Amino acid sequence: MNDSTINTLATSTVSDRFIRYVQVDTQSDPSSQTYPSTEKQKNLGRLLASELLAMGITDAHMDDYGYVYATIPATSDKKVPTICFCSHMDTSPDSSGTDVKPIVHRNYQGDDLVLPDDPSVIIKYDEHPDLSNQLGNDIITASGTTLLGADDKAGIAEIMTAAELLMAHPEIKHGTIKILFTPDEEIGRGVDRVDLAKLGADFAYTVDGETAGSIEDETFSADGVTVTINGISVHPGFAKGKLQSAVKIASEIVSKLPQERLSPESTSGRAGFVHPVSINGGVEQVTLDFIVRDFIDENLQAHEQELEDIVKAAIARYPGCTYQFRVSEQYRNMKQVLDSHPQIMEIGLEAIRRAGMQPLRRSIRGGTDGSRLSFMGLPCPNIFAGGHAFHGRQEWVTIQDMEKAIRTILHITLLWEERS
16 A cells, blocks of 8 residues: 555544544543542543444453553564554643533634633744644634643544554554553553553554654653651740741742753753752641653752752751652653664654655653653654643644644554565
């Protein structure tokens, strides 16, 4: 089957699927101790499993933890590596995912998009560089009071549409294809309970990126740091010379963090950062949570040492007060694994070319399920899903970019078969 036939097949029902999926509230909850963190994520998992079964994928199911697994049988007689496509079902806790009202803006002509349910939410042409590539395309947004959920229901809709096409067209030669939809990616637990033995894939691609044509083989390495400050609590009416407030110590630590460097507000490119994400407690004890990010593992240790030096300097001014400094590994730069499997990226790049785009090889200032999957033994770069302005009410995606992602997925399956 030639490239033009594949590219024609990929103009199908992805927008209908996407609109259906974003209306299912799947927001995850970092404070929850359950798995998945919110039971409502399973509502989408059940829907996806039922739709996969309706396509004729006989083993499609959702497990007790909310993971959806499915297998598209091989149509080739060759021995082809088993490839998995993966996206996450949850949406970010940063913005509401309840009662999402998707709006399709047809034939976009470069205007600012004012969202009707909150006219203060405006997607401005000058503030979203990729809008210049969308003239004449059909943009989907939310209505202004919620995020859209393109992160990552665009990826889900694209994988589902590609699966339907592969099942309907057995003349497309490919090896065994696995599908994996995960919960709780947005809160860093997306692969905590995944069963890789059951999945049975050799290599994978997450479909969770941004700009059409982009493919990413490098992420931040990431640690979390928890600093506990132990103060001395005394009745404030009798506190002179005795009270040492953990709240004030914590405030001093945050105020001493670098502003012009080592901060997400002032860094870009390959520069890492230390970012305070929460403060909890009172006069006697305060807990500060930080995330630490860099592309180079050794730099994480340097950033953490700088942070601890700030903590020590603050504590030194308060005799009798103590602190604990706890570092926990979150994920590591997947490039460390992917460089040992260059064919995964080579096929991804060629698939994007065959789908009619110039590949954009990028690094992610963040992480994906693919980061941890790679270190768990399933090498997994990230390809674009087409969404923009993730985690907020200005989130958007175009139907045309979702169709490009479907073409890319189909070409990846073809290329693995061709080169086997």
